[in-house]
Amino acid sequence: xxxxxxxxxxxxxxxxxxxxxxxxxxxxxxxxxxxxxxxxxxxxxxxxxxxxxxxxxxxxxxxxxxxxxxxxxxxxxxxxxxxxxxxxxxxxxxxxxxxxxxxxxxxxxxxxxxxxxxxxx
Numbered sequence: 520x521x522x523x524x525x526x527x528x529x530x531x532x533x534x535x536x537x538x539x540x541x542x543x544x545x546x547x548x549x550x551x552x553x554x555x556x557x558x559x560x561x562x563x564x565x566x567x568x569x570x571x572x573x574x575x576x577x578x579x580x581x582x583x584x585x586x587x588x589x590x591x592x593x594x595x596x597x598x599x600x601x602x603x604x605x606x607x608x609x610x611x612x613x614x615x616x617x618x619x620x621x622x623x624x625x626x627x628x629x630x631x632x633x634x635x636x637x638x639x640x
Contacts (some may be wrong), residue, residue, distance in 0.1 A: 525559070529550050539567035540568050542603055551597070552580060562638045564626045566597075567617055571604065578640030582622075582629035586638065601633065611631070 528624075538551050548570060555564040565582040588597040610628045617625045630637050 531577070534565070539594070540566075540583075541591070541594055541596055541598045542606060543598070543600055544603065545594075545598075546603065547596075548606055549581075549602070554585070555582070555617065555626070556567075557622075557626075560639055564622050565629055567614075570611070580614060580617055581606070581609050581611055581626040582617060583633040584630050584633055587633060589634055592635075 532554050535551055535554055539547055540549050541550060542548050544580055549568045552565050552569045553567040556562075557564045563585040565584055568581045569578045572582055580603050583599060587599050587601070590596070590598075591598045601609075605613060609632055610625070612625055619625075629635075
């Protein structure tokens with residue numbers, strides 16, 4: 520089944536990881552490093568986006584609510600409805616922090632910061 524925008528409802532995580540992410544201005548902001556799954560609700564907690572850094576040094580990781588990503592076929596990547604300023608000011612984590620406390624701290628901070636309706640309510 521496809522969504523209203525013509526995208527399929529299911530996609531393999533292996534196809535998502537490594538995909539480019541762009542902001543509202545069309546600037547490449549990073550790539551999807553991983554996808555965090557909520558095993559209890561069967562939902563996707565968030566996408567882990569790597570921002571900045573060079574050759575893996577100094578890179579920060581952001582938890583972006585999955586519902587905020589929209590695939591753009593022309594760009595060959597996902598677009599998030601956030602400005603460069605919003606993304607720069609967003610909570611950033613290490614990989615260990617993203618998974619600590621079962622990922623709930625990063626998830627909750629992300630959904631609150633981006634003002635995205637929580638999927639778990």
